[in-house]
Amino acid sequence: MTPEELLIALEEARDLPDGPEKVTELERIARLADAIGDLRLGVEARFELLEAHQYHTERWRILPLVNWCLATFDQHPSIFDDEYTELLRWHHKWAVATVPTTPRIDLADGLAALDDLARRYEAAGLSPRAIYQLRCVIADHVGDEEAAREWLARWQAAPRDDTSDCAGCEPVRQAELLARWGDWAEAVAVVEPVLRGELRCTEQPESALAAVMLPYLHLGRLAEAAEAHVVAYRRHRFERDRLGVIAQHLRFCALSGHLTRGLDVLDAHLGWLDAALDEAAAMEFATAGALVCRLASAHGLGARHLHRPGYGDRPAADIEVRRLGPILATIAHDLAARFDARNGTDHQSRRVAASLAAEPICDPMPLPPDDPQPAPLPATDQPRGWPDTLAPLSVAAIARVLTERGDHYVVDDDGVLIGQWGPALIHFERLGERREILHSRVIATRRFPADRLLDALEFCNAWNHDQALPKAYVHDDRGELILAGEVTTDLEHGVTGRQLGVLINSVIATGIAFATAVERLP
Numbered sequence: 001m002t003p004e005e006l007l008i009a010l011e012e013a014r015d016l017p018d019g020p021e022k023v024t025e026l027e028r029i030a031r032l033a034d035a036i037g038d039l040r041l042g043v044e045a046r047f048e049l050l051e052a053h054q055y056h057t058e059r060w061r062i063l064p065l066v067n068w069c070l071a072t073f074d075q076h077p078s079i080f081d082d083e084y085t086e087l088l089r090w091h092h093k094w095a096v097a098t099v100p101t102t103p104r105i106d107l108a109d110g111l112a113a114l115d116d117l118a119r120r121y122e123a124a125g126l127s128p129r130a131i132y133q134l135r136c137v138i139a140d141h142v143g144d145e146e147a148a149r150e151w152l153a154r155w156q157a158a159p160r161d162d163t164s165d166c167a168g169c170e171p172v173r174q175a176e177l178l179a180r181w182g183d184w185a186e187a188v189a190v191v192e193p194v195l196r197g198e199l200r201c202t203e204q205p206e207s208a209l210a211a212v213m214l215p216y217l218h219l220g221r222l223a224e225a226a227e228a229h230v231v232a233y234r235r236h237r238f239e240r241d242r243l244g245v246i247a248q249h250l251r252f253c254a255l256s257g258h259l260t261r262g263l264d265v266l267d268a269h270l271g272w273l274d275a276a277l278d279e280a281a282a283m284e285f286a287t288a289g290a291l292v293c294r295l296a297s298a299h300g301l302g303a304r305h306l307h308r309p310g311y312g313d314r315p316a317a318d319i320e321v322r323r324l325g326p327i328l329a330t331i332a333h334d335l336a337a338r339f340d341a342r343n344g345t346d347h348q349s350r351r352v353a354a355s356l357a358a359e360p361i362c363d364p365m366p367l368p369p370d371d372p373q374p375a376p377l378p379a380t381d382q383p384r385g386w387p388d389t390l391a392p393l394s395v396a397a398i399a400r401v402l403t404e405r406g407d408h409y410v411v412d413d414d415g416v417l418i419g420q421w422g423p424a425l426i427h428f429e430r431l432g433e434r435r436e437i438l439h440s441r442v443i444a445t446r447r448f449p450a451d452r453l454l455d456a457l458e459f460c461n462a463w464n465h466d467q468a469l470p471k472a473y474v475h476d477d478r479g480e481l482i483l484a485g486e487v488t489t490d491l492e493h494g495v496t497g498r499q500l501g502v503l504i505n506s507v508i509a510t511g512i513a514f515a516t517a518v519e520r521l522p
Contacts, residue, residue: 143347
């Protein structure tokens with residue numbers, strides 16, 4: 001094939017849905033580019049492969065691809081513009097980050113890649129913060145807690161720069177480490193800025209809440225633990241790449257004595273285990289699931305059947321809890337043994353054994369409702385302390401309505417208020433010359449591959465025909481389809497507190513209905 005034909009093939013491959021077919025095609029294009037000596041095209045194809053592996057179940061293949069790109073960069077730096085150089089640096093960091101997630105990367109190779117990354121950071125004058133984070137996580141993974149604590153201190157003390165991980169997610173990673181070491185109060189303290197909304201990102205506050213569920217339990221803050229679990233699970237139950245976080249929810253249910261709920265959560269996500277993005281997430285899920293099954297069986301729930309979907313040659317089956325537990329425990333032990341064989345330690349096997357032997361640490365506490373419906377403000381009442389007079393639309397006014405509703409939200413640097421309601425992510429912002437227009441954008445958390453475009457368009461057309469709000473449309477984000485909706489209200493003449501409450505309640509109610517309908521699509 002000519003370079004022009006290969007470039008066309010690469011453009012077409014970019015539009016394929018993530019999965020084996022896309023990977024195979026990109027690998028073919030990379031080989032052909034190498035055969036004709038087109039290094040730039042070979043780099044482009046491998047960069048696409050790196051992204052494809054990130055969203056598929058073969059993240060362990062990332063490191064060899066990064067090593068090829070780094071060798072090419074060292075020999076032919078002119079091929080890489082500033083954008084590609086920066087992207088390669090991030091792929092290098094992500095490749096090292098896969099080391100604790102899969103035993104299919106040789107530990108020596110991973111550490112060598114980390115040392116190489118550190119040298120490149122130092123040569124470029126970059127902060128070592130990201131390097132310290134990676135060394136901390138890998139040290140913890142192999143069971144060297146003393147070294148991990150030292151690297152954590154360096155990580156926290158090093159200055160942030162553009163190569164650091166998200167400011168809202170870093171504290172969550174730190175809290176997870178501290179909780180693993182039993183430093184419950186420290187784990188909660190490190191994420192307090194995230195929970196207060198001082199450090200923000202699209203993953204928060206749910207990831208932070210999941211990180212402090214167990215610390216709250218151990219500290220006796222039971223009501224906060226219950227709310228953290230329920231609020232975080234409303235989001236995580238829809239995110240298939242969060243199998244490791246679902247494991248934390250299962251562990252919460254086991255240790256808080258909510259065994260029936262734990263079985264419900266396990267039943268809902270058992271099929272995800274077969275398509276786990278990495279072995280670490282699969283090990284954590286299998287361990288937590290086995291714990292729930294053991295405790296549930298001991299409390300008379302062992303005869304309940306959970307559905308295990310078919311996978312490969314294994315047919316679908318309904319399995320008794322008392323039988324499923326040992327199956328999951330075996331999976332967890334086998335994965336731990338693979339990690340330990342790679343690492344030369346027994347740390348993961350000991351972690352799994354300790355987790356499987358855990359017992360509840362408290363009696364079940366009341367849980368908030370799983371799917372609270374937004375309660376409209378009474379027609380004869382208005383938000384507390386609000387004068388029923390017209391005033392210009394403001395960020396403070398929107399925030400006050402959400403606060404009095406009891407909702408969690410963040411405000412970004414542009415004054416956009418962002419919150420998560422079940423499967424709906426909703427943005428409230430002000431548009432117009434005088435910021436007099438309330439623009440609300442609803443984003444369904446479920447995504448679709450590009451080959452479902454006709455289905456997505458058909459759904460949005462039907463929604464717009466049958467429903468008044470929100471106005472629905474499809475957005476193509478690099479081959480991934482996002483279904484979103486919007487509601488726009490011109491408040492040129494101002495708005496009262498009661499009117500704004502009605503508008504926001506309506507947006508949230510219809511937004512949840514829209515995103516729930518998206519979730520129910522086949």
